[in-house]
Amino acid sequence: MIENSPSALPPVERLARCTPADMAEILGHGDDAFGVAEYGLTWLPKEEHFGIRRDGRLVAHAGLRLLPTAIGGTETQVVGVGGVAVAAGVRGQGLARRVVAGALEHARTMGPRYGLLFCRAPLVALYERLGWHALHEEVWVEQPDGPVVMPLRTMWTPLGDGAHWPTGPVRLLSLPM
Secondary structure (H helix, E strand, O other): OOOOOHHHOOOEEEEOOOOHHHHHHHHOOOOOOOOOHHHOOOOOOOOEEEEEEEOOEEEEEEEEEEEEEEEOOEEEEEEEEEEEEEOHHHOOOOHHHHHHHHHHHHHOOOOOOEEEEEEOHHHHHHHHHOOOEEOOOOEEEOOOOOOEEOOOEEEEEEOOOOOOOOOOOEEEOOOOO
């Protein structure tokens, strides 16, 4: 069988949970696996988890969480996407695309019209290739000491046909995911 044939690709699976040990299996052990500690943000855990295993080892993950949001003064919900990770030894093989697509397939059943994520600037091009769009407005998020402007890039994707991001100020009415 050819390694790159579709049948050779391990499936995206819905995970019952994703523990710190699971993430360490993907990213290794370290204090700042996602490279965002310098911002000093408090994050919410994800509620839904999707992964890809290769030879029994978890090598890719994406998590989801429903989040209350105000866009242009109208309260709504978005599906937050976070915890996207691919093990170093298997990057460049399309696993990020596959695990995010698998998570978004489920997100489309959750109700909100938009997916939202936060990422470091070097990852913007990756997410654009995956169909995400950068927001150019400031996005406010809750933190334990009050709201702050999100220092990471905010990106969105439609979760249904005809969904267009509304105009106006954006405020996540919770901690980020």
